[in-house]
Amino acid sequence: MKRLIYSLLILVAFVSSTYGQKKYSKILLESGTVHTGNGQVITTGSIGIENGVIILVKNTLAYTYNKSDWDTIINLSGHHVYPGFVAPNSTLGLTEIDAVRASRDYEEIGVFNPHVRAQIAYNCESKVIETVRTNGVLMIQTTPRGGRISGQSSLMTSSCWNWEDGTVKADDGIHVEWPSAYTRNWGDPITKPNETYEDQKRELIHFLLTAKAASGTKDKNTPLQFSALSECFNGEKRFYFHANEVQQINDILDLITELEIKFPVIVGGYESYLVADRLKIKKVPVMLGRLHSLPQREDDPFDLPYKLPFLLQQAGVQFCLQNEGDMEAMNARNLPFLAGTAMSYGLTEEEAIRSITLSACEIIGISKNYGSIEIGKRATLFASNGSALEMKGNQASVILIDGAFVPTTNFQTELYKKYKKKYGK
Missing domain, CATH: 3.20.20.140 (Metal-dependent hydrolases)
Structure with missing residues (x-):
């Protein structure tokens, strides 16, 4: 299968069209600021996911990989990544x-x-x-x-x-x-x-x-x-x-x-x-x-x-x-x-x-599989354009639940786009 690399803009449309239909076996999220949830921060981190489980958490700058090893690679440079x-x-x-x-x-x-x-x-x-x-x-x-x-x-x-x-x-x-x-x-x-x-x-x-x-x-x-x-x-x-x-x-x-x-x-x-x-x-x-x-x-x-x-x-x-x-x-x-x-x-x-x-x-009582971005845990996490603890920064760009992509939009954001298009700026 030909390797797919999606930009974040393409990913939004991609997730919406494939939601509930397909799970990718090997996903790499790279270059984001990773807040692991256990107190650690990786300022430029990569997260590898296989069949819904996290298999890799490393500094992107110190990690060399073959692009052919991954079905999907998403560059999250400038984004923050959090456990769900x-x-x-x-x-x-x-x-x-x-x-x-x-x-x-x-x-x-x-x-x-x-x-x-x-x-x-x-x-x-x-x-x-x-x-x-x-x-x-x-x-x-x-x-x-x-x-x-x-x-x-x-x-x-x-x-x-x-x-x-x-x-x-x-x-x-x-x-x-x-x-x-x-x-x-x-x-x-x-x-x-x-x-x-x-x-x-x-x-x-x-x-x-x-x-x-x-x-x-x-x-x-x-x-x-x-x-x-x-x-x-x-x-x-x-x-x-x-x-x-x-x-x-x-x-x-x-x-x-x-x-x-x-x-x-x-x-x-x-x-x-x-x-x-x-x-x-x-x-x-x-x-x-x-x-x-x-x-x-x-x-x-x-x-x-x-x-x-x-x-x-x-x-x-x-x-x-x-x-x-x-x-x-x-x-x-x-x-x-x-x-x-x-x-x-x-x-x-x-x-x-x-x-x-x-x-x-x-x-x-579920910390064995959830709650932090660590090897062996389920890939339930999301990326945000800014700090997710601030209203202005909390804008989800990627969401995964158990390794499956989930839409980053809801009916309110769709209404916003609809009326913004009608009335302009």
């Missing part, structure tokens, strides 16, 4: 328009739903996912909501034919909404103790203790809600505890010890920096909540949400960034810019990149 960004704890793929009830599929009725699985509800045809993917978010931990135990999340790609095709890791963990120790009336800045907190906590702990006791038996009549938790207790899945307050986090850490939970994760963690020592000792990672938020307490510094990644990094607590909150599905496209904000408030550029790539994959 990961959006943890997101309803992306489970909702399209939040205001339209028929398009929301992230919540089931009931209080304790550990058996509910988000994987099979994932919508690969989502128009919202298109706009997120072109900002470099190539993997999504699609996550259910509602109740005290919401259900099981799954790792999905942001480009797929159906949910089976898009699954990276099915049912990676179960999400627990820990009751809040405080209440606040709408419009009232003053928080008050939740008088029913102890009762709510006791009910949840009783359910988990009963589920653990049931998981040690082989009774076929064990209720589905209990058996669904068995893999969390034996360490095959994560326990994701959603909590922001110090009281919540301390109670969760006590429960982790009591139940001998092997892979707990705090989701939210607004006040996690106040108990960073305990988190570090127990090796409990944190999926930090949306940085672009107001302080949660009247006497908090105005920039506390921006500084949380740096505070945890300084304390030695493993963390990643996530985007839970209002309109979180469409706002997942802003994940790179959350990392950019963390960079402005203490993290280095490579630490900020790690917080949405390798650290997220380590916490979720």
Whole structure:
């Protein structure tokens, strides 16, 4: 087969025409600035890919190769290359328009739903996912909501034919909404103790203790809600505890010890920096909540949400960034810019990149194959015209998911081109 060398302009049209039809066996991306995701940078780097797996990561200037060895060679001089960004704890793929009830599929009725699985509800045809993917978010931990135990999340790609095709890791963990120790009336800045907190906590702990006791038996009549938790207790899945307050986090850490939970994760963690020592000792990672938020307490510094990644990094607590909150599905496209904000408030550029790539994959449990540009890992990565952590620079020029080319355009960019052509400059 005759070797093909494409310029970036030709590549855009090429990817659009061959999307979903053909995977090239040997691809070489050369001369880009490679941010590996593990803290290293290769200012002029080459990445070799064979059958969807990275087989080469070297300095281009020190690498001599035969052009005939590669099916496709893409010169990325002046571009930045990143591992695919990961959006943890997101309803992306489970909702399209939040205001339209028929398009929301992230919540089931009931209080304790550990058996509910988000994987099979994932919508690969989502128009919202298109706009997120072109900002470099190539993997999504699609996550259910509602109740005290919401259900099981799954790792999905942001480009797929159906949910089976898009699954990276099915049912990676179960999400627990820990009751809040405080209440606040709408419009009232003053928080008050939740008088029913102890009762709510006791009910949840009783359910988990009963589920653990049931998981040690082989009774076929064990209720589905209990058996669904068995893999969390034996360490095959994560326990994701959603909590922001110090009281919540301390109670969760006590429960982790009591139940001998092997892979707990705090989701939210607004006040996690106040108990960073305990988190570090127990090796409990944190999926930090949306940085672009107001302080949660009247006497908090105005920039506390921006500084949380740096505070945890300084304390030695493993963390990643996530985007839970209002309109979180469409706002997942802003994940790179959350990392950019963390960079402005203490993290280095490579630490900020790690917080949405390798650290997220380590916490979720997929870092063996994803999260960094290293030999042996899956080629899920993208190139950007500028820094992907800045709005102006984040312009995808090449996207690969598991070694397959994915379009770098979406319906919004197509509309832009359409009306630009009609009305000129």
